[in-house]
Amino acid sequence: MEELEAFNSYLGKKITNPGLSTQFLRDGFHKAFSMVRQLGGYLGLAHAFTPFKGYFGQLDSFQSLGEFSDEVDFVELGLSADSTLADRIKDLHEVPFLVGSDAHSSPNIAREYLEIDTTVRDFGQLFQIILSGQEIKSFRGFPPALGKYFQTRCRKCGFTPGKNEGKTCPRCLEPALVQGVSNRIEKLSDTAKLPTGRAPYFFHIPLHLLPGFGPRILEVLYENLGSEMEIIHNISPEQLERFLDKKRVEMILRLRTGELEIECGGAGRYGKIKRLDA
Ligand SMILES: [Zn+2]
Numbered sequence: 001m002e003e004l005e006a007f008n009s010y011l012g013k014k015i016t017n018p019g020l021s022t023q024f025l026r027d028g029f030h031k032a033f034s035m036v037r038q039l040g041g042y043l044g045l046a047h048a049f050t051p052f053k054g055y056f057g058q059l060d061s062f063q064s065l066g067e068f069s070d071e072v073d074f075v076e077l078g079l080s081a082d083s084t085l086a087d088r089i090k091d092l093h094e095v096p097f098l099v100g101s102d103a104h105s106s107p108n109i110a111r112e113y114l115e116i117d118t119t120v121r122d123f124g125q126l127f128q129i130i131l132s133g134q135e136i137k138s139f140r141g142f143p144p145a146l147g148k149y150f151q152t153r154c155r156k157c158g159f160t161p162g163k164n165e166g167k168t169c170p171r172c173l174e175p176a177l178v179q180g181v182s183n184r185i186e187k188l189s190d191t192a193k194l195p196t197g198r199a200p201y202f203f204h205i206p207l208h209l210l211p212g213f214g215p216r217i218l219e220v221l222y223e224n225l226g227s228e229m230e231i232i233h234n235i236s237p238e239q240l241e242r243f244l245d246k247k248r249v250e251m252i253l254r255l256r257t258g259e260l261e262i263e264c265g266g267a268g269r270y271g272k273i274k275r276l277d278a
Contacts, residue, residue, distance in 0.1 A: 003039040010035055022053060033068050042127065043071055047078030047101045049086070049181040050149045054078060057181075060188060062091045073131055074098050079112070080147025080181035080265065083139055083201040088189035096131045097198070099141040110229070111206045112141040115199075133197065140204035144181065145262040146271040152180040153266030160266060178267040203258045207231065210251050210260075211275045217244070232256070247276050 008018065014032075015023045025032055036043055045055040052058075062069040074096045077086055083097050099112040115137040120126050129135050144150050153160045154169035156176040163183055167175045207213050207221070207228055220243055222228070225235050232255060240249045251273075254260045265271030 003041070007035065007039055007041065030066070030068060033071065037071070042073040042131070043068075044074040044076055044098065045072060046076045048075045049081045049184055050078050051178050051181075051184070056089075056188065057179075057184060076101055077139075077141065078147065078149075078181070079142045080144050080150040081185065082141060082144050083198055084194065085144060085182070085185050087194050087198065088185055088191060090191045093191075093195035096133050097139065098130065099139050099201075108206075112139075112204060114139060133199070136199040138199050139201040141201060142205065143203045143258070143260075143262055143271075145264045146205065146209070146273075147181065148265050148268050148270050149178065149181050150271060151264040151266035152183045153178055153269075155267045158267075160264075176267075180266050203255075204232070205255055205260070205273065207252075210248075210255065210273055212248055212251070217248070250276060 011018045011025070014025050014027045017023050033043060047054050049056045059065075062072065065072070072095060075086065075092060076098045077083065078101045086092050086097065099114060101112065103109055103111045103113070114130065116126075116129060117135050117137050118126070118129055120129060151160055152162070154172060154174070154176050155178055156174045157169060157172040159169055159171040161170050161177070163186075165179075167177050169175075169177045207218060208215075221231055224243055225231050225239060231240075232252065237249055237253060240252060244252075251260070254276075261274040263272045263274055
């Protein structure tokens with residue numbers, strides 16, 4: 001707690017609105033890193049690939065971090081990347097991954113999560129386990145296409161120009177092209193080999209993002225079948241059929257096997273799950 005207070009007091013001097021998220025820090029990158037280390041904290045790159053504020057959204061390698069390149073404790077994938085995409089960058093093979101980007105407001109808790117096989121209940125030890133990667137059974141996260149920055153897209157007119165570089169939209173000619181994470185990773189990729197020992201990444205989509213799963217239907221499901229996790233992973237098709245029509249049951253079954261079709265997200269807009277009859 002003391003360390004957190006010390007860090008907050010440092011931030012208070014360097015940030016205009018420390019109570020808001022993603023604020024500009026008026027201090028050298030390396031100074032902030034040193035401060036975290038001095039106080040016994042961990043260094044991680046949050047939503048590492050997203051444009052504008054993500055580390056790999058702007059820079060091309062860990063080497064750009066200079067002396068700190070070996071000190072990054074973890075990389076948080078962000079919603080528009082998964083481990084398979086991120087591992088196409090060889091620099092990242094030794095770096096632990098985290099999912100759970102922005103899963104901190106109450107409706108979003110556990111929209112991404114790690115499955116860990118442990119009896120440890122102490123947060124410090126738990127974090128060590130996460131960083132060692134050894135007891136992580138799986139990553140459960142968004143299919144990258146559902147993320148807000150997956151595909152390169154024009155912010156103004158919505159055009160998706162494929163592999164186009166730069167900021168100018170070839171259709172409306174405005175400087176409004178937002179480079180997608182998929183293009184960005186393709187550009188940085190220097191290996192097709194995946195590292196050994198990385199836990200598998202399974203797609204996990206919150207129920208409210210499925211078409212046809214409005215608040216009323218969800219309430220009926222929670223009341224009769226249990227938690228969202230139970231419904232997504234464990235409830236039998238026969239049980240689901242007691243409360244849902246065939247198409248909705250099929251949606252949940254496809255969610256389990258990763259077979260839902262997705263309209264890609266981009267330029268700050270989430271992707272969408274396609275209806276089964278679309
Ligand atoms: Zn445009």
